[in-house]
Amino acid sequence: MSTPNRKILDVLNGKTVSPPPIWLMRQAGRYLPEYRETRKKAGSFLDLCYSPEFATEVTLQPIRRYGFDAAILFSDILVIPDALKRNVTFTEGHGPQMDPIDPDGIYGLSADGVLDHLKPVMETVSRLRSELPQETTLLGFCGAPWTVATYMIAGHGTPDQAPARLFAYRHPEAFQRLLDILAEISADYLVAQIDAGADAVQIFDSWAGVLGETEFEAFAVKPVRRIIASVRARRPQAKVIAFAKGAGILLKRYRQDTNADAIGLDWSVPLSFAAELQKDGPVQGNLDPMRVVAGGVPLRDGIDAILQALGQGPLIFNLGHGITPQADPAHVTDLVNQVRNVR
Numbered sequence: 001m002s003t004p005n006r007k008i009l010d011v012l013n014g015k016t017v018s019p020p021p022i023w024l025m026r027q028a029g030r031y032l033p034e035y036r037e038t039r040k041k042a043g044s045f046l047d048l049c050y051s052p053e054f055a056t057e058v059t060l061q062p063i064r065r066y067g068f069d070a071a072i073l074f075s076d077i078l079v080i081p082d083a084l085k086r087n088v089t090f091t092e093g094h095g096p097q098m099d100p101i102d103p104d105g106i107y108g109l110s111a112d113g114v115l116d117h118l119k120p121v122m123e124t125v126s127r128l129r130s131e132l133p134q135e136t137t138l139l140g141f142c143g144a145p146w147t148v149a150t151y152m153i154a155g156h157g158t159p160d161q162a163p164a165r166l167f168a169y170r171h172p173e174a175f176q177r178l179l180d181i182l183a184e185i186s187a188d189y190l191v192a193q194i195d196a197g198a199d200a201v202q203i204f205d206s207w208a209g210v211l212g213e214t215e216f217e218a219f220a221v222k223p224v225r226r227i228i229a230s231v232r233a234r235r236p237q238a239k240v241i242a243f244a245k246g247a248g249i250l251l252k253r254y255r256q257d258t259n260a261d262a263i264g265l266d267w268s269v270p271l272s273f274a275a276e277l278q279k280d281g282p283v284q285g286n287l288d289p290m291r292v293v294a295g296g297v298p299l300r301d302g303i304d305a306i307l308q309a310l311g312q313g314p315l316i317f318n319l320g321h322g323i324t325p326q327a328d329p330a331h332v333t334d335l336v337n338q339v340r341n342v343r
């Protein structure tokens, strides 16, 4: 069998690829008119996530438009609480909502049936692998236990994750049990995505940045290390990108202690520090999504700075967080052309 030429896998193996491969977090989404069209047809947001036909279509849309080096499975990190029967809904303007969980609820959680519930997602992954160009890397993903737990405890998004932080102090045993079950399910879920055709996976810890040092170690590092170890024990070839948003100087230890193949960097990570982190292994990031909204000079300067600081080492070009609905699709074309040095 010939090995497909997937640049992102080369970077994940520690190689420098020039120009760097590129994909964008949330590259399938509301900034694209074709996404908004499909979204209307699919019904609710979760209906879209569980429809192999529509989820495949929206995953492919940004690949057709921009030829990104990776496609990321269209789904959401909150399909796990949904599979755990937490009554998850997404309503326009309110973001995700679910039943807030208490300690009794945590002790009542069961992993049974979770992967069955997620079978349509695996069907989407296998359709994608057969429909994508050979050279496009297919990324699977899950949320990190801490970030998923913050939604399960509050029942919705919060600016500072105060409900989950307080819960962890008040109910340490129940909270640990929640992290453990989420880590176990997430590892199985990632293995299932890899078996269905994902080339690599990303773990999103979007709320890692609100944790103090001790809690970062216990709630962000440990569960992610456990997931990666469990996936590697079963699928030694699997590549993992870990994105701990807001982790700052703790990122140095985060890579070493989780054993991630690459770490994602948000836009607050100084490029001098990013270059140091790159000496330990591949990095991904870290353009401020607002530069994509602004376009023009701020966009050009931001891209230049990243390419200058990180372009000589293993880099996957990305944003420092998801692209926002107000981004102009034409600015994304400019971004891709500049990174690829196309005039």
Ligand SMILES: Cc1c2[nH]c(c1CCC(=O)O)Cc1[nH]c(c(CCC(=O)O)c1C)Cc1[nH]c(c(CCC(=O)O)c1C)Cc1[nH]c(c(C)c1CCC(=O)O)C2
Residues within 6 Å of the ligand: 024, 025, 026, 027, 028, 029, 030, 039, 045, 072, 073, 074, 075, 076, 077, 078, 090, 095, 096, 141, 143, 147, 157, 204, 206, 322
């Ligand atoms: C925290 C988190 C969530 N979901 C996700 C995270 C981690 C990354 C991050 O921090 O952005 C991850 C995610 N969500 C989505 C993807 C799909 C793949 C891709 O990146 O293109 C991925 C990888 C689609 C989505 N997930 C969601 C949308 C928008 C919903 C819609 O189309 O109506 C999309 C395209 C909904 C969602 N899902 C979530 C929130 C808070 C919201 C509401 C906020 C919003 O509306 O942007 C939870």
